[in-house]
Amino acid sequence: MTTFDFALLHRDEAGSARRGRLMTRRGPVETPAFMPVGTQGTVKGMLPEALEDLGAQIILGNTYHLFLRPGHELIARLGGLHRFMNWDRPILTDSGGFQVFSLGDLRRIDETGVRFQSHLDGSSHVLTPERSVEIQEALGADIIMAFDECIPYPAERGYVAASTDRSSRWARRCREARRSDDGAALFGIVQGGMFRDLREKSVAELLEIGFDGYAVGGLSVGEDAGLMYDMMDYTLPLLPADRPRYVMGVGTPENLVEGIARGVDMFDCVMPTRNARNGVLFTRFGRISIKQARYAEDPQPIDPDCGCYVCRHYSRSYLRHLYRAKEILAAVLNTHHNLHYYLQLMTEARSAIETGSFNQFRRNFYALRETEDVVSPRPNRPRRKINESVRSD
């Protein structure tokens, strides 16, 4: 059984960007990597083969959703999540913590774990660190995430300190609950809200336990992009250079470029897939909303510079028609294009780091993003709320 490892291949000389490779039991993942979100055992609207063609090397699955439906034990009996969904590349699963904490009145927390009611049928369940690991192992995850609380923003210092301490104790229980010999990785998750000293304390406690990789959680939860970058700037250098770094639930293309510049290796976000279903499409010039009347008779592809299947074959006019007619193909084609955009951005970033031109890449990225088509005038400022469940799609 191959055990998990991480190789650091290139470092940007002028900054902190890194080019690396995860070695998982189901093959390599080139980093920096973006992980499409496959909440319910499918990346919405995408055939697994199409995801592979787009260059996705790893996807994310949601423990909370799969635990409730169809159930991790059923998936295990059918040979695991990979076989169930016809995807044989690596899968990272979240711990379910994010979703159960988001349930509000439907959950109760104590030191043991979280008691919650299913959003599907109101049935009562308990998720603990041990149970979360057990579920993720049953699903067959190649990277297992520790069970933690993703702290909302804003939050008071007292709450953040207590929650972060508890997440550290839960992280230790996750480590102890792990079977040792199946080759899957276990990642710890740094919390601490927007308080530097609490981030530092969280890192220290996780390092003492020891994990295969380290995630930075509790970002992109409603704070300014500037504050999010400050937290990355402060937290990432505290993490060991020879372990992968994953910023969870992030983000916009700008967030990805800024994260890479600060040394992040892994990202996940529902943004490309969920936006696609809402008719919002990414281009190197900015985002466009395909439902707008200006595209009614526009024969151009989404992005004339894009080489993806959708841009090679379909006009904005057709995509607007599909969207307005609520056709299934609207979601399929829009998702395909947006994931191509995200994955291509990562490919270009990796190449830029390898050739020592990441700063040039970053400047070009911003230089192109000036068009009247842009939906959001402040793309660096995510308007998501934590309750919008940015980590399940």
Next chain:
Amino acid sequence: MTTFDFALLHRDEAGSARRGRLMTRRGPVETPAFMPVGTQGTVKGMLPEALEDLGAQIILGNTYHLFLRPGHELIARLGGLHRFMNWDRPILTDSGGFQVFSLGDLRRIDETGVRFQSHLDGSSHVLTPERSVEIQEALGADIIMAFDECIPYPAERGYVAASTDRSSRWARRCREARRSDDGAALFGIVQGGMFRDLREKSVAELLEIGFDGYAVGGLSVGEDAGLMYDMMDYTLPLLPADRPRYVMGVGTPENLVEGIARGVDMFDCVMPTRNARNGVLFTRFGRISIKQARYAEDPQPIDPDCGCYVCRHYSRSYLRHLYRAKEILAAVLNTHHNLHYYLQLMTEARSAIETGSFNQFRRNFYALRETEDVVSPRPNRPRRKINESVRSD
């Protein structure tokens, strides 16, 4: 410009089944052929390339829907329906008559045509034989259907006689409205309800006008399968052997086999695609409803004898999960399988006619269809009503 033609390649010696080939300006169509329905410029949930891979050689587009949204003139300015939807094989369009007649209180008929209100926004429009031909030409249809009334069942003889006469007059106006030099075919549509003499009169009037092919309309509108087959038995021999015969809006796999046995060359129906979206899947053993609890943990493919992409890669358990979770991929995979079933059935029927074994094929078809999985205990008895719009999907 290639003009439309039809070649009769084989005739079943023991019966009326025929093996032929449509020669259209966009390439050949082997018959008997099934045409997937692409109502709004897309066969719901299917990429055009996937349709091609399944062997679809021609699809059907709906004039009524495309006229209202996005509009035939817009589609024409963007290069026609083929280019708009990225499909370069033949397209047959219906005339829109079926839909406008189905609008009930929203339409008013006179000799000129039908005034109706859009089901989308209530806007007022007029469809006439000339206008229907003009729209179908603007869309770029390779086979244009005459504008007629599809008579509901049951209907009184007086109404059927008057309606059929009017449809004949409209058929002549369609013929006169056709441009002569674009290579597209024009098909007339036999009406006459369930009255043999009115069917005979309709055929005679259409033959006098002269068409590239002849459709039998007004079937599968609520009548018993037995009555439908009687009407086919009576009507089809009246049509010229050297012209293609198309039975519109039909039907179940059983209907297709029985239609082929009676000399039908072309079919269309929403049954495989719409049923797919409702979780009803076709197998050679009968239909199964994937939502049933019995499939919750079933590791088998939909049909163990099926070689399609879905059956090679996915279990009934996974497909049930996708359906229950309302995932886009449920519609995509189910539609793929059902269209594979329909198109494969036609491939096998063509091969059987070629090798003189069609009766054997037909016996085998029925022999296999005995399983407890079958959804409908009387699969030969369609339960559709005309208002369910069996010709748009």
